[in-house]
Amino acid sequence: MKKYYHIITYGCQMNVHESEKIAGILCGLGYENTEEINSADIVVFNTCCIRENAENHAFGNIGMLKKLKAAKRDMIIAVGGCLTQQMGKAENLHSKFPYVDIIFGTHNLNKLGEMILQKKSRKKAVIEIEDSEGIICEEDKPFRTSYPNAWINITYGCNNFCSYCIVPYVRGRERSRKSENIIEEARSLIAGGYKEITLLGQNVNSFANGTEDISFPELLNKIASIDGKFRIRFMTSHPKDFSEELAQVIAGNSKICKAVHLPVQSGSNAVLRAMNRKYTREDYLKKIEILKKYIPDCAITTDLIVGFPGETEEDFNDTLTLVEKVGYASAFTFVYSRREGTVAAKMPEQIPEEISKRRIMKLIELVNLQTRVMSSKYVGKMVEVLCEGVDEKTQKYLGRDEYGRMVYFDSPTPVIGEFLTVRIDKANGISLFGEVTGD
Numbered sequence: 001m002k003k004y005y006h007i008i009t010y011g012c013q014m015n016v017h018e019s020e021k022i023a024g025i026l027c028g029l030g031y032e033n034t035e036e037i038n039s040a041d042i043v044v045f046n047t048c049c050i051r052e053n054a055e056n057h058a059f060g061n062i063g064m065l066k067k068l069k070a071a072k073r074d075m076i077i078a079v080g081g082c083l084t085q086q087m088g089k090a091e092n093l094h095s096k097f098p099y100v101d102i103i104f105g106t107h108n109l110n111k112l113g114e115m116i117l118q119k120k121s122r123k124k125a126v127i128e129i130e131d132s133e134g135i136i137c138e139e140d141k142p143f144r145t146s147y148p149n150a151w152i153n154i155t156y157g158c159n160n161f162c163s164y165c166i167v168p169y170v171r172g173r174e175r176s177r178k179s180e181n182i183i184e185e186a187r188s189l190i191a192g193g194y195k196e197i198t199l200l201g202q203n204v205n206s207f208a209n210g211t212e213d214i215s216f217p218e219l220l221n222k223i224a225s226i227d228g229k230f231r232i233r234f235m236t237s238h239p240k241d242f243s244e245e246l247a248q249v250i251a252g253n254s255k256i257c258k259a260v261h262l263p264v265q266s267g268s269n270a271v272l273r274a275m276n277r278k279y280t281r282e283d284y285l286k287k288i289e290i291l292k293k294y295i296p297d298c299a300i301t302t303d304l305i306v307g308f309p310g311e312t313e314e315d316f317n318d319t320l321t322l323v324e325k326v327g328y329a330s331a332f333t334f335v336y337s338r339r340e341g342t343v344a345a346k347m348p349e350q351i352p353e354e355i356s357k358r359r360i361m362k363l364i365e366l367v368n369l370q371t372r373v374m375s376s377k378y379v380g381k382m383v384e385v386l387c388e389g390v391d392e393k394t395q396k397y398l399g400r401d402e403y404g405r406m407v408y409f410d411s412p413t414p415v416i417g418e419f420l421t422v423r424i425d426k427a428n429g430i431s432l433f434g435e436v437t438g439d
């Protein structure tokens with residue numbers, strides 16, 4: 001009889017790729033994917049705790065499974081990811097949701113298979129959270145779900161301790177995989193037909209820092225020299241480690257997408273200092289200048305936080321003027337979320353919700369305006385799109401150009417995984433609509 005798994009993923013691309021690793025483990029145990037939670041034999045929640053709403057969302061959904069579990073006692077419920085790795089959260093989850101069978105953390109995801117077998121032979125829940133910070137697992141066999149793109153982890157963890165951020169506490173210290181393993185993985189994925197490789201790390205720029213291995217720009221060059229037509233993307237870059245050499249490598253290599261995600265968080269020096277970001281507004285703008293010097297058409301994107309403790313109207317204005325100055329292709333905007341255990345959580349001047357809400361609305365308005373203006377400039381142009389799939393709503397094909405813009409188009413033949421030239425006829429917010437041309 002067939003057995004099915006259903007995975008629910010919260011948070012970032014890093015988690016999406018980790019869910020592929022979880023899926024790989026489950027496939028190895030003979031499970032198959034189902035989109036239908038009611039028919040699953042095992043449900044895995046891959047959680048995120050970076051902001052409170054992601055956490056609440058996961059808690060809410062785990063709570064909703066109580067009835068299903070009561071009706072299907074053999075169904076296994078497993079909860080893993082950043083949330084469980086937080087101090088005391090695993091115990092908290094277990095007492096709140098005693099029907100959860102397995103709780104695992106970020107450092108022992110690779111042991112999920114053993115934990116499932118263990119659970120099958122006993123009644124009690126299996127709860128294992130490891131504190132180990134040095135783990136790099138090279139044994140993963142991810143079940144990839146994002147063809148034609150393939151995610152590759154290059155670093156794990158983070159050493160930066162931005163004062164608002166929980167990541168260093170739940171993902172451990174920064175550690176890099178060996179470049180030879182990364183290059184080999186990229187080579188075999190490209191040989192297997194993947195057309196886009198996205199290198200993942202909390203701070204890819206500090207890849208191999210303090211070791212004898214090659215630097216991040218050198219790694220990019222090596223991957224770009226693999227034969228075949230494919231694209232390379234990477235995320236995320238910390239501005240303090242973003243180098244001129246990296247800008248040169250992107251500019252000099254057509255396989256590396258001209259799209260850089262460079263999270264600034266705030267445009268105010270006082271707030272940047274309190275955030276422990278280790279650069280000033282001026283430092284950041286200087287890096288943007290270098291980036292634009294080498295790659296004038298680079299699509300720069302960012303992350304922004306409003307309502308950080310102590311943020312004044314003037315500080316917020318500095319963020320608005322910085323956004324105006326840089327001209328982002330798009331930006332992720334967040335209201336500061338107080339995370340227990342971080343330095344900022346103890347700061348006395350937490351900002352009232354209504355002020356943060358007003359600020360974020362204003363910021364979103366500005367970012368959207370910039371995005372619309374940039375999108376409209378594409379109309380009439382030809383862009384090369386890598387087709388990624390079919391949009392459920394419009395039933396059109398969708399894909400991205402090298403700048404990361406989503407393009408929707410029709411095609412009479414199946415084109416997923418192909419590079420196509422598309423003439424852009426219409427822009428709507430961040431999305432572009434066009435027609436495939438003959439060449």
Ligand code: 5AD
Nearest residue numbers: 164165263303304334335336337339
């Ligand atoms: N509150 C709001 N946003 C946060 N981020 C990280 N921690 C927090 C927090 N406590 C945002 C940052 C980061 C992105 C991944 O999430 O902008 O770059």
Ligand code: SF4
Nearest residue numbers: 158160161162165167
């Ligand atoms: Fe968090 Fe800062 Fe590390 Fe990014 S660089 S993961 S924001 S601590």
